Amino acid sequence: MPRRIPSRVARAAIGVLAAAFVLLGALPVPVAAADAGLTIEAHALLQGHVRSGSWFAVAVDLSNSGPTVTGELRIAGGIDSRTRFGTPVELATGSRKQYLLYALPPTFGGNMTVELVSGDRQVAKATVAIALHDQTQLVVGVMAENPGRIVGELDLLPSQNGAQPTIVPLTPADLPERLQAWSALDRIVWQDEDASALTPGQLDALRGWIAGGGRLVIVGGTSGADALNAFPDELLPFRPTAVLDIDPSAVRPVLGGLPEGAAALTALSGELSRGRELASSGDRVIAADMAFGAGSVTILGFDPTTSWIAEGETWDAPLWRRMLPTRSGGTVSLTDDSTIVGAVSNLPSLALPPIGGLIVLLIGYIILIGPVNYLVLRWLDRREWAWITVPALIVVFAVGAFGFGALLRGSDVIVHEVAIVRGAPGTDQAVAQSYLGVFSPSRATFQVRVPGNALLAAPMNGDIFGSGAASSLDVLQGDPSRIRDLSVGYGSLRTVRAEAQTTGPNVEADLRLENNRIVGTVTNRSDRTLVSPALVFGASSTNLKDIGPGATAEVSLTLTNNPLNQASLSDRVVGQISWDFNGAISSEAEQRKLVRRSILDQLTYDPMTGFQSSFASDSPVLLAWGDDPVVPMEIEGVRVRRVANILYQVPVALTVGGEVTFRTDLLRSSVVEVNANFFSKDPWTISFGTGNVRLAFRPLPFDGAFTPKQVVVAMTFGGDISIPSGNPKALAEEARCDPADEGCVTPQDGLPDIEVLDVRTGEWVQFAHMQQGAAYELADAGRWVDPASGEVQVRFVNERQEGIGFQFPISISGVIR
Numbered sequence: 071m072p073r074r075i076p077s078r079v080a081r082a083a084i085g086v087l088a089a090a091f092v093l094l095g096a097l098p099v100p101v102a103a104a105d106a107g108l109t110i111e112a113h114a115l116l117q118g119h120v121r122s123g124s125w126f127a128v129a130v131d132l133s134n135s136g137p138t139v140t141g142e143l144r145i146a147g148g149i150d151s152r153t154r155f156g157t158p159v160e161l162a163t164g165s166r167k168q169y170l171l172y173a174l175p176p177t178f179g180g181n182m183t184v185e186l187v188s189g190d191r192q193v194a195k196a197t198v199a200i201a202l203h204d205q206t207q208l209v210v211g212v213m214a215e216n217p218g219r220i221v222g223e224l225d226l227l228p229s230q231n232g233a234q235p236t237i238v239p240l241t242p243a244d245l246p247e248r249l250q251a252w253s254a255l256d257r258i259v260w261q262d263e264d265a266s267a268l269t270p271g272q273l274d275a276l277r278g279w280i281a282g283g284g285r286l287v288i289v290g291g292t293s294g295a296d297a298l299n300a301f302p303d304e305l306l307p308f309r310p311t312a313v314l315d316i317d318p319s320a321v322r323p324v325l326g327g328l329p330e331g332a333a334a335l336t337a338l339s340g341e342l343s344r345g346r347e348l349a350s351s352g353d354r355v356i357a358a359d360m361a362f363g364a365g366s367v368t369i370l371g372f373d374p375t376t377s378w379i380a381e382g383e384t385w386d387a388p389l390w391r392r393m394l395p396t397r398s399g400g401t402v403s404l405t406d407d408s409t410i411v412g413a414v415s416n417l418p419s420l421a422l423p424p425i426g427g428l429i430v431l432l433i434g435y436i437i438l439i440g441p442v443n444y445l446v447l448r449w450l451d452r453r454e455w456a457w458i459t460v461p462a463l464i465v466v467f468a469v470g471a472f473g474f475g476a477l478l479r480g481s482d483v484i485v486h487e488v489a490i491v492r493g494a495p496g497t498d499q500a501v502a503q504s505y506l507g508v509f510s511p512s513r514a515t516f517q518v519r520v521p522g523n524a525l526l527a528a529p530m531n532g533d534i535f536g537s538g539a540a541s542s543l544d545v546l547q548g549d550p551s552r553i554r555d556l557s558v559g560y561g562s563l564r565t566v567r568a569e570a571q572t573t574g575p576n577v578e579a580d581l582r583l584e585n586n587r588i589v590g591t592v593t594n595r596s597d598r599t600l601v602s603p604a605l606v607f608g609a610s611s612t613n614l615k616d617i618g619p620g621a622t623a624e625v626s627l628t629l630t631n632n633p634l635n636q637a638s639l640s641d642r643v644v645g646q647i648s649w650d651f652n653g654a655i656s657s658e659a660e661q662r663k664l665v666r667r668s669i670l671d672q673l674t675y676d677p678m679t680g681f682q683s684s685f686a687s688d689s690p691v692l693l694a695w696g697d698d699p700v701v702p703m704e705i706e707g708v709r710v711r712r713v714a715n716i717l718y719q720v721p722v723a724l725t726v727g728g729e730v731t732f733r734t735d736l737l738r739s740s741v742v743e744v745n746a747n748f749f750s751k752d753p754w755t756i757s758f759g760t761g762n763v764r765l766a767f768r769p770l771p772f773d774g775a776f777t778p779k780q781v782v783v784a785m786t787f788g789g790d791i792s793i794p795s796g797n798p799k800a801l802a803e804e805a806r807c808d809p810a811d812e813g814c815v816t817p818q819d820g821l822p823d824i825e826v827l828d829v830r831t832g833e834w835v836q837f838a839h840m841q842q843g844a845a846y847e848l849a850d851a852g853r854w855v856d857p858a859s860g861e862v863q864v865r866f867v868n869e870r871q872e873g874i875g876f877q878f879p880i881s882i883s884g885v886i887r
Contacts, residue, residue, distance in 0.1 A: 327832025
């Protein structure tokens with residue numbers, strides 16, 4: 071049965087009630103169980119919404135009218151709540167202070183407890199309510215003076231596993247100042263809030279959140295252009311400078327059509343400075359979007375809650391589903407780290423001993439304890455001494471084996487750092503997500519210091535060598551951050567996860583798209599050499615030579631037409647590993663390659679398909695390697711040897727203009743509507759049951775206006791998702807017959823029928839049934855392609871009783887001016 075869409079009033083009521091429950095659940099909880107004169111209140115920022123495996127911030131308000139209190143605030147979280155996060159506290163008599171704690175949620179969510187401890191005594195405690203979201207659930211924050219108007223409009227699609235999106239009303243005070251604590255948010259809708267209410271730290275975090283993949287949608291309202299003055303120019307496709315009265319036809323390119331009774335409205339306007347125009351009035355831009363790093367910023371100068379727009383379900387304007395697509399990846403940090411944790415353990419000191427050495431030791435032991443021992447004792451005529459010499463030789467060889475193992479492992483304490491440093495174009499400011507493996511040749515307990523105010527925790531998926539009580543961490547946050555009593559077993563390694571601000575390579579790029587190739591230059595403006603760099607875009611990549619400080623590299627990257635036929639990205643960027651005849655790594659260089667492959671395999675792994683061939687980003691990404699540590703780690707009283715494998719990841723801008731064909735990696739698809747009894751979609755294959763599914767195919771962001779020339783589509787099975795070769799046939803417009811009518815035959819070839827949205831009229835046009843493996847052209851491309859965004863919307867219709875699965879290659883050609 072098709073899914074029934076609730077009425078606008080019902081959705082608004084549900085949204086307001088949901089918002090109320092969220093707000094009630096996230097209110098600070100005062101606790102009476104405290105020393106006389108001391109009160110404590112605690113709440114999680116972002117209204118208590120947290121993401122599994124990601125950081126969140128807890129604000130703790132303390133008031134003390136009694137004697138001075140010195141101690142720590144503590145909260146337990148992370149895997150099995152084995153990590154204790156703390157921060158020092160000093161409260162003088164009569165003081166009121168707010169402290170921020172950063173923590174990881176427990177595996178299964180639930181309320182958490184903040185304790186104020188002085189010495190070994192609990193002075194006070196408070197309960198913190200959190201709402202835990204998995205890695206697929208979309209979370210949208212609404213920053214608005216009247217959030218209920220927008221919350222009620224956001225009828226968004228569920229995730230692939232059926233999790234409904236969560237809409238969270240927020241205020242500026244709910245936003246953390248540390249980027250790492252923004253992980254729960256995927257999208258932000260901003261209306262009428264004054265951006266000057268944001269602190270410099272919050273603005274920096276917002277900038278990093280967008281660069282990491284977040285989407286900011288700014289919409290018009292009642293407050294005017296001045297409310298956006300505090301946003302930096304780099305985050306706005308245009309700077310709103312005036313409010314215009316506009317004709318409703320001006321917003322047709324954004325809405326997809328106009329209903330009867332559409333009235334004039336007001337809109338913020340300005341001059342386009344970057345990105346692409348979505349709508350204009352005269353010579354003024356009223357809607358535009360732009361890419362920023364791996365994320366985007368969109369400004370809709372008009373108010374989408376205007377009554378005739380808000381009632382758009384009666385005419386065909388899935389505005390919010392296009393502006394706020396389902397979640398496809400993280401915005402701040404990794405969602406899984408098991409492969410990287412395994413890479414941390416790839417140290418020569420932890421490798422198995424060489425099989426040749428073991429064989430020599432074993433043969434020597436057999437010869438010495440057998441024939442040599444016998445011959446010597448016979449020569450001395452003291453065979454009865456065998457009761458003494460055999461145990462003695464066993465002890466000697468046991469000590470020798472132990473010494474052999476100790477020699478292989480060495481005597482140094484080693485810190486092996488495996489890190490991903492995410493930068494942004496034109497700056498050396500970056501965020502490091504680092505995994506620090508502490509190796510000890512003997513059993514020891516260390517006091518660890520990490521300067522730079524880093525956030526420290528155990529890995530998301532646990533520690534390979536840590537188990538039981540010994541694997542817990544006692545973290546004291548601050549600068550430096552500390553880990554107290556880090557236990558490391560004999561010849562073992564403990565892994566610590568660290569996230570901190572750092573510096574990365576300052577990269578400038580001048581790249582453009584020409585004839586299905588990315589060409590141009592990449593310049594290294596930093597003082598470090600970019601080792602083994604590669605430019606990656608989707609499933610396409612090209613390796614470059616090392617780029618020294620101030621040097622420029624020429625780029626020529628041919629885009630693949632079929633990502634499914636690509637080897638893994640680690641194979642193409644790093645290469646295969648050479649093993650010796652014993653099945654061990656043959657050299658230190660090969661050991662480093664193995665670690666680098668693990669990092670890329672972690673970043674590119676798609677849990678839905680199992681493929682590791684694509685890099686998720688709306689812009690090209692420069693990857694480069696380094697071997698200098700980025701997160702300092704000190705162990706008190708111990709001399710440490712550092713080993714590092716660092717991946718630098720910098721998104722770079724791409725200019726798209728002139729004649730262009732958008733396909734495969736240059737197109738992004740989003741689900742707009744589902745009216746089928748089941749539905750699933752991976753990056754290439756669409757599967758659904760009886761009913762219909764609506765998808766939007768949109769090119770990557772470009773500057774200028776798009777004049778479409780040709781739209782070619784096809785349907786295929788199996789692993790080929792490229793447009794079939796040969797000249798495409800014309801696809802005729804043809805109405806389908808009603809399956810209930812006598813003589814109506816529904817094709818049983820496992821393919822759906824298609825309808826395409828006519829952007830000129832807002833009507834859906836039915837086409838003749840397509841054949842598998844044939845390319846078809848849609849005549850008069852301008853009817854189907856939005857000139858502002860290049861988007862084409864397609865509805866797939868399945869009138870059979872059984873489910874279907876297929877690929878839908880599409881290419882959109884034209885000219886950008």
